[in-house]
Amino acid sequence: MESLRKLPTVLQADELVDKIFRRSSKIRGGDLKERIINKLATISNVSRDYFEKIISSHPNYDTLPTFYRELVDLIVGIENLKKALSSLKWANEMIQRIVTKSIKEIRKGKNPLEVYRSACGRISSVIEDIDNELRFLNEAKQKMREIPTLRDMPTVVVAGCPNVGKSSFVARVSTAKPEIADYPFTTQKIIIGYTPEIQIIDTPGLLDRPLARRSKIERKAILCLKNAADAILFIIDPTETCGYPMSSQLSLLEEIKKTFGKPTLEVYSKADLHSFRDRIAFSAKNGEGVKEVLEEITKIAKKVYSQTSTFIADSGQTSTQEQHS
Ligand SMILES: Nc1nc2c(ncn2[C@@H]2O[C@H](COP(=O)(O)OP(=O)(O)OP(=O)(O)O)[C@@H](O)[C@H]2O)c(=O)[nH]1
Ligand SMILES: [Mg+2]
Known part of the structure; x- marks a missing residue:
């Protein structure tokens, strides 16, 4: 838009x-x-x-x-x-x-x-x-001016608690260059990046609390999950160095799955710091697992997109090669 x-x-x-x-x-x-x-x-x-x-x-x-x-x-x-x-x-x-x-x-x-x-x-x-x-x-x-323009293509929304490594992943795999820092709510706006196959949206971190108590910044993430996501990439930081215990991260995950009912891939970040492997684990630091996560979430998003094709993009948008008809 x-x-x-x-x-x-x-x-x-x-x-x-x-x-x-x-x-x-x-x-x-x-x-x-x-x-x-x-x-x-x-x-x-x-x-x-x-x-x-x-x-x-x-x-x-x-x-x-x-x-x-x-x-x-x-x-x-x-x-x-x-x-x-x-x-x-x-x-x-x-x-x-x-x-x-x-x-x-x-x-x-x-x-x-x-x-x-x-x-x-x-x-x-x-x-x-x-x-x-x-x-x-x-x-x-x-x-x-902060309102991004969505393209009509398979769309992944990256979500999770603050500071778990969402922006680090998006920066690693896409054209977006979000700010990355060791404190919560570094990302305050919706940031869109592209890979050759998908549109990937970096969102502000979410806390484990009811919608009615969410801040404006958190609501931007909710809005993306609700209105833009074909698939959700939920990032969990099992080291808890993000500052949020596993219990809250998992409770947030359940809430998101229940609320949006969208295909959700759960992955571990910061694989260089731990050895949990009961979910796909990736490290934005050394690159381990990054390709695997991207391939898996791309596959899911493309499948959902081909089946649904929601009309969220600006109908008046100009040339986007990716536009599908
Ligand atoms: N060791 C290690 N640290 C990481 C990794 N990924 C991210 N970090 C660190 O974790 C902190 C948070 O990273 P961000 O990518 O900003 O996290 P975020 O989830 O986008 O945070 P918010 O935008 O605040 O919600 C930064 O200090 C990163 O350097 C990783 O794979 N390994
Ligand atoms: Mg961020």
Whole structure:
């Protein structure tokens, strides 16, 4: 959903007032009456163009594919977005009305300068009134830059407790270069990498707790498991150096299997540090087992994908070679 990442910058009220009056202030020539009418018409055009540009840059949030809709809702809140956009629409209408009325008054013979001064005052108050919404939309634009674009291809979501080595695996096998560090919640955003055959999603770590108590960061992982995964790669760190006991990791695993009912491959990370081999074990450090895990999860994801083919990808997406029809 590239359009969500490329929303335009939104000016704050004082900057927008400057923008709207700057162009009209350059208008010279003609008699006073015509000049003032031209200035008002310019104010009306500049503000209409601006508001329409911002409003039309946003998609219809109600009809977005679930993955994106839920992610936008989590990151910025769809109701707030809608409210902010409709106050821009309101401001635009108000400004158009003020300008139309003022031009009529001038044509009827009222003092052009007086009418103009009063119109400018009212227009800048209208814009001041939506300062919070303008600021909110600009923050939303910044925040939505983290929203990735999914491709329509077999998709694996990597999940597990924090610090177990999810990002280390994703970095080892795919194009993604997530940050890796020895503390929990290093990964706070959804990160997508590619292998020649699959799309692999690195997610924030999950704690063993009910959904209602999950943080925003954890909810991003849940959203991927629910809406994007053909298969789940669940990583368990049996050394517990991640900081979470086996009991919580296994309880989280059960919860995920039960909640999403998706094919889930359970593997051990950090194989260089232990000798448990009752599940496939891999080491992102020395490479042991990495190929085996990747092959196994690729096989599962491809099988599920060929049977279901969910439509999560952006229908308007541009050329992705992997797109399947
Ligand atoms: N010895 C060893 N350490 C590893 C291995 N894989 C990851 N680590 C270490 O484990 C720590 C966590 O690794 P990450 O890949 O950031 O773990 P994560 O699961 O993505 O963590 P969050 O993003 O915080 O949930 C880092 O210090 C890694 O260097 C491994 O195979 N062997
Ligand atoms: Mg990580």
